[in-house]
Amino acid sequence: MAYFTHINTMGEAHMVDVSAKPETQREAVAEAAVSMNPTTLKMIVEGKHHKGDVFATARIAGIQAAKRTWELIPLCHPLMLNKVEVTLRADEQNNRVVIQALCRLNGKTGVEMEALTAASVAALTIYDMCKAVQKDIVIGNVRLLAKRGGKSSDYTAVDHD
Template sequence: MTQLTHLNAAGEAHMVDISAKADTVREARAEAFVTMQPATLAMILDGSHHKGDVFATARIAAIQAAKRTWELIPLCHPLMLSKVEVNISAQPESNQVYIETCCRLSGKTGVEMEALTAASVAALTIYDMCKAVQKDMVIGPVRLLAKSGGKSGDFLVAS
């Protein structure tokens, strides 16, 4: 079993020293879903939401969140992301909004947390913008889809 890297020999939380690691291209993709009533989804899609373009706002929030993950997750390193991509689409057949994010950099540590944070914040932003019309929306699942680069190698969710 792989050891937890954020615990030192005394079992205390600490930030991992990555200074000796080689820079490699690293990428991670994550997804999130927001399930809502058909009327709420229709309001988003027809542009009648009084707060404006829900998807555009969620996309910008996701990008900002990815860039600031290190401020939100205590033991994350600040990263110089070279790419943050956020795709948001409606899935009317299941009354859901689908969010997929991709983060990339050339660096010493992975970007899984940035991709997951971006997907989560996009979902939270959609909830925030629509809560006045529906409070029982459901966020989830949120999960890592894939990662590449680094010593631990590639990961891809089984289909």
């Protein structure tokens, strides 16, 4: 039977106690997509945006966000991440930027929220940097692509390579 781990027997939200869990290597990969006009994407790709390197700024924002997830999402544990990698790829065929965030650690709890937060904040940073050029940019498809490690089984999104 499935149950919510962040809800206690009285139905109240609480932080899960992970003190008795063994440390294992854990990893998660998440993605987000930022859709925009072809001219906006071209400006980013060619490095002609007046605010500077959009990809570099979004990458750093995503990394910083992963490290601070516990401050942003209630009930998340503060984690000592071993690796955070944020990659951004221009998908010119679909007029979008695809962001992937990988988080890894040796710990007692998973890093899915850190990967999702990294991808989301990188996407928000792209929006913030480009909103003066285009206001109707769309952030979407924020999702977990894969996770491994820990007690629960590994997961890979069905349509993910």
